[in-house]
Amino acid sequence: MEWIKENKIFVIAGIAALLFFLYSSFDKEDELTEGNAGAVELVTELETEEKVEVEEKEIIMMADIKGAVTHPGVYEVKEGGRVIDLIEMAGGLENEADAAAINFAMYVQDEMSIYVPRIGEEAPSSLPVQNAGEGTKGKLDLNSAQSADLQTLPGIGPAKAEAIIEYRETSGPFKTIEDLKEISGIGEKTFEKLKDLISVK
Secondary structure (H helix, E strand, C coil), X not given: CHHHHHCHHHHXXXXXXXXXXXXXXXXXXXXXXXXXXXXXXXXXXXXXXXXHHHXXXXXXXXXXXXXXXXXXXXXXXXXCCEHHHHHHHCCCECCCECHXXXXXXXXXXXXXXXXXXXXXXXXCCCCCCXXXXXXXXXXXXXXXXCHHHHCCCCCCCHHHHXXXXXXXXXXXXXXXXXXXXXXXXXXXXXXXXXXXXXXXX
């Protein structure tokens, strides 16, 4: 006790130093914890934004398939899906299906109706067969289609539809479907989706 009394100043200074050290350590831990929490929150926000962006880009279309398929009906098809994808969703072709009458590579459009005929059968006129051998039949004519018609094409909204109409009014009728690439916003990727669905007359 005598020693403590004699060295009271040193004892108090030592206790003060110890308390300062402990306080500083807690502060650093708190700052580190807060920093980690902020980093985790930032990563979570970025992941959420990325997920929302992907969902916004993904367009789902509804298409009806009838005739010689295992499970006829209406199916959801992602943008860029083709007739062959729709047939697979419907369980595939029946044995008597006339596969030669179907253009498997054609892009599916929203509200499209596909009829798969049986061999020797003619498709009902209200449900045209998407036939690869029919030339331009069933395809949208770029030189006569109105804005509403053009907007049924994948990737074509109101602005691009009006641009197509303006192009043919100012530059004359489309001579080939490739002329569509002259329009701003319609590049090779978009054209690939459209080429099997359009024609010029």
